[in-house]
Amino acid sequence: MTDNIERQLREALADAAQSVQADAATVQRLLSARAADAPRSRDRLPNRRGGTGRHAGWLGPLLAAAAVVLVAGGVVAVTRTTSGHVSANPAPAPTLSAPRTTAAASASTGTPVRVSSVIGQGETVGVGMPIVLRLSPAPTDSTAFTKAVQVTVNGRPAGGAWFWEQPTADDKKSHTIEAHYRLKSYWPAGSTVRVSLPIGGLSAGSGMVYDDAFTDLTFHTGDAHVSVVDGRSDTMVVRSNDKTVKTFAVSLGKAATPTYAGVKVIMRKGEPDPATGALRSNGQVRVTGPGYDVLASWALRLTASGEYVLAAPWNSQLGQVSTSTGTTDVSSADAKWFYEFSQVGDVIQYTNTGGTTLPSWDGYGDWNVPWTQWRAGGLLANHG
């Protein structure tokens, strides 16, 4: 298995590492990580990027002596760098930290509020996916947060709004709140969304300040998958970027257990097996209820309350009658196709189901809140 490249790589890495030594100054700087006000690298970024055009080349400084001579022949246009290692005490640029200090002056101490995101860094999601941040303990005042947090779509201000809710009883018990962000309509397809959260040290209400551990989230949107399920015809029309790509028969919830109407967002594909933690094969989820306990294949979760689109080989009346317990039953072939087609965050709009509209707190029911109400902020009022 070991070939030339692997050997060369080993040598190159070992060589490069050899020349790295943590000297006393470096150790001192690293020890300064203990101090709360230690200059963090991001505080110095404006200084570094401030037009000096300095780019450190990979291993450039480490092999500098050899490189200058050998590279001259044109092997690699290294860099415009002169990047000798800068001193252990780079001057912090006050530009970023100054306003933060001012804003936090009245609230620099308090219980830290931790922030995490449901969307992972760099993930690609469907156009209906709200940004969902979970904050604990729950802030009681969102003013500083909404003022500081910036959301851009492809580099331009997004123009959406934050809406605060506690979707589950557990959230209330654990003093967790969710901040959801969406635009007036779905995200544009194929975009990059960036959320910058310079909120460390800002007030989250009386006696609470935001932790500064979560400062930045970037994710992408895929094709615009916006499908429509009509309970009257028991059909589903799958659309991608405004073009119909497939139509198939479904069966929704019977009258006693109607499927919610309104806009739903795919929350999850399949589920992990609790025993192993690995995803079950074939997109299976375990669905249970009175008289049944089965592993259903190609299941896409739509609501926290348990609605799915899934393969229902037991249902012989697809496209004819709605007979399910609320799930959207689809043939195995169609369900497999749709599962593979779909991504988390894709939108399915349900009409004529006989059910009420999906509430905002059940899964990503966000789109069922009218925009004017959304903009008001939910549990924590938006000001301005």
Added chain:
Amino acid sequence: MTQTLESAGRFEAVCEPSPVTGPADDFEAFVRAHATDLLRSAVLLTGSRERGEDLLHDTLAHLYPRWSRVTAADAPVAYVRRAVVNRFISSRRSPSSRDVVVWDVPDAPAPRDLVDAVTDRHLLGQLIGALPDRQRAALMLRYFHDLPDEQIAEHLACRAATVRSLISRGLASLRRSVPTDAERKAERP
């Protein structure tokens, strides 16, 4: 694909830091003992001394309030190294944090001589720098730290199969870009 699915649901445990614990006395001893070792990892990841030091500093600043977790780990150094790798990968995902890539792989053959070995190392350095971050991290963990795939998988929060794929793709890119001995002979004027 699998990772996206597993991390996307709201029912998944969201990784949250533990409650803040008091400062630990052994932080200083740890840093003094392992600074060089950890700095090497950080420099190999970021490609420069300066950025490597920043990365390690930021990681330590992040870990310090929860230092008891580090000391409680089976292998504290491995724990911190894993945090360095994580921080590197997640910070680099934001486009704005990315410095402009200046690698310029030549399309014209370079003059080569007895110093082939050295140039190759340098060239390799450049080429590794141009690889996607996770591939680079995987290569570093295998070929510098000699970690088994399972442990690399833990560092990168993925499966061992994914690690093998990252490594083989990384090596394939390098192979494509580095001239073989035969090509080199042919190139020689």
